[in-house]
Amino acid sequence: MTTPAAFYAALDGTWPAARRITLGDWTLRIGEGGGKRVSAATANAPGADIQTAETAMRDHGQPPLFMVKPGEDALDQALAARGYDIVDPTNGYIAPVATLTDIPIPRVTAFAIWEPLAIMEEIWAKGGIGPARLATMARAETKTAILARWNEKPAGVGFVALQDGIAMVHAVEVLAHQRRQGVAQWIMRRAAFWAQEKGAHSIALLTTADNVAANALYQGLGFQPIGGYHYRAQPQQT
Incomplete structure (x- = not known):
């Protein structure tokens, strides 16, 4: 545990x-x-x-x-x-990786890509994630970025890195017009499949307490509370 x-x-x-x-x-x-x-x-x-x-x-x-x-x-x-x-x-x-790998990812829905493509950096920039935070991502040792597509268009991004068997997801950002369509779920599931391939046992994340939608999403996916600050x-x- x-x-x-x-x-x-x-x-x-x-x-x-x-x-x-x-x-x-x-x-x-x-x-x-x-x-x-x-x-x-x-x-x-x-x-x-x-x-x-x-x-x-x-x-x-x-x-x-x-x-x-x-x-x-x-x-x-x-x-x-x-x-x-x-x-x-x-x-x-936090959740066991297997919690999010029970459903196959639909074709051309979400991809694990490193280094990030220009379109991914553009989506992050719309959410206030600029060069300094991209530099933070680059410092992680075992990592990838996730690009999600929906309605045949780029829809969202995320970042995931691995530390001692825990894959932690950061910087999830979904374009405003693509929200409330399940995009964030596919980002998390793609991150879990990547984590599984890397031998991780758990997948984790953080979200602010006042982000009601994000807290509900992650709890609905099977995540359990652990820590905070x-x-x-x-x-x-x-």
């Missing part, structure tokens, strides 16, 4: 920061514009000194940003007392 610790390790390995720095009781991430997930600090022990992390992040040209996981209540309260706001509560999900950022960062 996959543990939350393995899930978080897969998150780091499949969506890697440009640099990870261990500083006392903290892990710092240098994201180079790749978003919160690759720029947030995480505590490695209770009672980690917040000032140490704040100073180090500023020294590396990043505003202080913290990822807070379940069970880190003391850290959460300490950050709140320092004026940090909650940002982007996020749910983590929220960020703490100072008001000017939100």
Whole structure:
């Protein structure tokens, strides 16, 4: 059974920061514009000194940003007392790969492709996923991208990478006019077939807690909750 610790390790390995720095009781991430997930600090022990992390992040040209996981209540309260706001509560999900490989992929519906085609980069760009996040994808070791087609046209994209038997899907983006037609389901299923070919036992993903449609979709596909987090950022960062 996959543990939350393995899930978080897969998150780091499949969506890697440009640099990870261990500083006392903290892990710092240098994201180079790749978003919160690759720029947030995480505590490695209770009672980690917040000032140490704040100073180090500023020294590396990043505003202080913290990822807070379940069970880190003391850290959460300490950050709140320092004026940090909650940002982007996020749910983590996981499922056995076999859960999503029970239905064959219809012909010309979804393809695993690396490196991404220009049309894939264009679809990501429409969802705000630009060059810095594409660079994050490129840093993952075992990876592919998924291109979905629907109504004989490009419809959506996703990214999946592998870490210690867990295939984690990121950056799912479906064009607005192709939504609510099952495109995201086929992206996830193609990712699962790719993961199966690579010997993965589980497939995982993240979605913000307020994305009702995405949470319903993944739960409907058989994903179960595992972990999650929220960020703490100072008001000017939100």
